[in-house]
Amino acid sequence: MMKNMFTKNKEYLNKSKIRCNNHRRRILAISQKVNALHAAGAFSALEIVDTIYYKLMKKNSKKKFIDTFLMSKGHGCMSQYVVLESLGIFPKKYLDTYCTKNGKLGCHPDYGIPGIEASTGSLGHGMGLAVGMAHADVVNNKNTKLFLIISDGELQEGSTWENMMMAANLKLKNLICFIDHNGSQAFGVAKETHPELYPLKEKIIAFGWECFEIDGHNPIEISNAISNRKTKKPLMIIGNTIKGKGISFMENRPLWHYRSPNPEEYKIALKELEKLDNKNEK
16 A cells, blocks of 8 residues: 555655646746746745645536636746646637737736636735635535645735634634745845845744745645644645756756846756656656
8 A cells, every 4th residue: 555655655665756847847938938937936936836736626527727826926836837828728819819918918917818727926915815715615514625825025015924823713614825935036045135034934833824844946835734734723834845946057046037048048958857857757
């Protein structure tokens, strides 16, 4: 039994790694057409977004998602866009025309696009939206979950903490929030710019949530955090991630919060992803 579980986990892990590398390639390709896509911040969230859609969210008999996903970290929306495209939820032409005059996708998610449940990107608002939507699902007796991704920067917004407290007061066990904890912001490192934010886990628990800290690039740890929960409290998962994950010259460098690679850097990035693919196949 344990051997079968290990084998299944290993197989899923390999598939996920290959899939996420392909997601990174797609984002890099778009970066050569437009600059406004926050590639490094999308790369840090990719494994979390991919695992939520491919492993955690429930579907109905018609294979439509019945759980809800919100990307509060709106500037990381490319991680959601590439996953939605890979699932066939919207067509390839949407990303091909990203941030163009005739395109449908902008640099933050817009409600009305297939798979997008709310317009987000004003940081600190996503938690409030999630609490309201999760509470509505409880009131309407829906047996569903709401998955939310916030950035660690959003923890510097008072509205995030106010709504975390409300979620605990309302006992929203259907609300599962991931923090994309890459520790890097546009102008510096969070532990240096906002040292009093830490220790983080203890603060979250004090606000009435169950909380786990995991490797945010490991799909098995991401999914196990859900199955290992022990309470009926809302669940917060601190995913420790790397900004620019997968591309050595991007990793953990605040410079890449906004910047897109130039043509030479793009070639180097593709070669690095190819090396990772070869490593995953062994």
